[in-house]
Amino acid sequence: MGESPDTMDDYMRMSERTARESLYTLSRGVVETFGDMYLRKPSLHDLQELYAAHEERHGFPGMIGTWKGQYASGHHRSPSLVLEAVASQDLWIWHAFFGVAGSNNDVNVLDQSPIFDDLLNGKAPDAPFMVNGNEYKYGYYLTDGIYLQYSTFVKAFHHPVEERDKIFKRRQEGARKDV
Structure with missing residues (x-):
């Protein structure tokens, strides 16, 4: 998401190193499992x-x-998170972007x-x-x-x-x- 691993310390209640290693492990698993079919x-x-x-x-x-883009939670009046996606009918995601609203517009x-x-x-x-x-x-x-x-x-x-x-x-x- 373009965030540094230590921005999640308080939210996830884990160290920067654990957050980075967990993200790396998850990303590697997704690529190995779905890469040939969906990451092309x-x-x-x-x-x-x-x-x-x-x-x-x-x-x-x-x-x-x-x-499709921008998500606003119930307690915010304006978009608080950008989640943009292009997906096919079988949920093949051609493009996805997650980030904080603000400078991340369409x-x-x-x-x-x-x-x-x-x-x-x-x-x-x-x-x-x-x-x-x-x-x-x-x-x-x-x-x-x-x-x-x-x-x-x-x-x-x-x-x-x-x-x-x-x-x-x-x-x-x-x-x-x-x-």
């Missing part, structure tokens, strides 16, 4: 399966996943995401899909309004007026709630 970039086959699953469930062709978190490194560097795999007879080269993510204007982000309308825009906003927000 999606293949073209993976992306095509995601397209099919999201289109069947939500009606959005070419959708890779949804971005844009800062995106800058730290390995998901978009390849896309921004022109190295993302082509994963074409068709909509209304038009072929698109890359899939997209459903997001809220703060994200940058990338072609891979589809945002909901802020104040939809037309009925079709209202329907899209409801369906888009419903899909984002799955995360």
Whole structure:
């Protein structure tokens, strides 16, 4: 989470060394157990399966996943923890970021995401899909309004007026709630 191990001394009631060793052991176990399956970039086959699953469930062709972020506990009025995730229908987490709210907003978190490194560097795999007879080269993510204007982000309308825009906003927000 970008925190030093000694920040957890009081909260976890353990020494800095024990906290560091425990975190290392847990991380190593997760990587050894799940690394081959889940700690890899999606293949073209993976992306095509995601397209099919999201289109069947939500009606959005070419959708890779949804971005969801910021958590506010019941006694805080504003977000107290940032938990951003992109997950598929089988709970394959493509991206996760945990941190304290404040300077960690959606844009800062995106800058730290390995998901978009390849896309921004022109190295993302082509994963074409068709909509209304038009072929698109890359899939997209459903997001809220703060994200940058990338072609891979589809945002909901802020104040939809037309009925079709209202329907899209409801369906888009419903899909984002799955995360």
